[in-house]
Amino acid sequence: MRWMIIEGVDGSGKSTYARWIRQYYESRGEKVLIRIHPSERFLGLLTRRTLQGKGRIMRLVASIFFIGDVLSSLRFLRKDRKRYGTLIYVRYLMATAYLPERYIDLGYDFFAKILPVPRRLLLVDIDPGVAIRRIESRNETKEMFEDLGSLVKIRGKVLKLASKGWTVIENNEDADQMPVALKRIIEDWDATFPST
Numbered sequence: 001m002r003w004m005i006i007e008g009v010d011g012s013g014k015s016t017y018a019r020w021i022r023q024y025y026e027s028r029g030e031k032v033l034i035r036i037h038p039s040e041r042f043l044g045l046l047t048r049r050t051l052q053g054k055g056r057i058m059r060l061v062a063s064i065f066f067i068g069d070v071l072s073s074l075r076f077l078r079k080d081r082k083r084y085g086t087l088i089y090v091r092y093l094m095a096t097a098y099l100p101e102r103y104i105d106l107g108y109d110f111f112a113k114i115l116p117v118p119r120r121l122l123l124v125d126i127d128p129g130v131a132i133r134r135i136e137s138r139n140e141t142k143e144m145f146e147d148l149g150s151l152v153k154i155r156g157k158v159l160k161l162a163s164k165g166w167t168v169i170e171n172n173e174d175a176d177q178m179p180v181a182l183k184r185i186i187e188d189w190d191a192t193f194p195s196t
Helices: 014-026 042-051 056-074 077-083 094-098 101-114 128-137 148-161 178-192
Strands: 002-007 032-036 086-090 120-125 167-170
Touching: 002 014, 002 178, 014 032, 014 086, 014 120, 014 178, 032 077, 042 056, 056 094, 077 086, 094 101, 094 148, 101 148, 120 148, 128 148, 167 178
Parallel strands: 002 086, 002 120, 032 086, 120 167
Antiparallel strands: none
8 A cells, every 4th residue: 555645835735736647656556545634523613614714713723723633634544545546635734834933843743753653645735826826716715824915825835844754846837747747756766666
């Protein structure tokens, strides 16, 4: 079984990359599961609702619900490993980038020590201006961090944390070229980290 995490700021294309990876492995006859956070489960829905609020209290509440949602996904990890050839988590560890700057390394290192972390870590990077255009094209209610200023700050933090063993792929350009670059990464991972 192979397990991977896909992270990135809002609008970066995390879910699109997860679907491409699923298609890649399903075309080889494997069963693939994608777990997106916040999920459609109770804590995930509460996270989404609080992310549409404003202020420090709502940020704290959203963070608590998000952590609970991720932990509830981990309840299924052992069973999922038996049932699927590939397991993809979208948003998992980089949520610590939403902490104040002085706490991001401490938060990341803390969660990386107490939570299981796979070796296949993909950060989908994007220019915040491109990300905000994608977010606005969704015609959905914006979340508290979905403005240009927040995306710029969070992207800087995420890129800093990416130095802790992440593979970074840039997603500003033509979407037709992205699967080609992603395929190279997947093939490299499969050669370097055999399935368990």
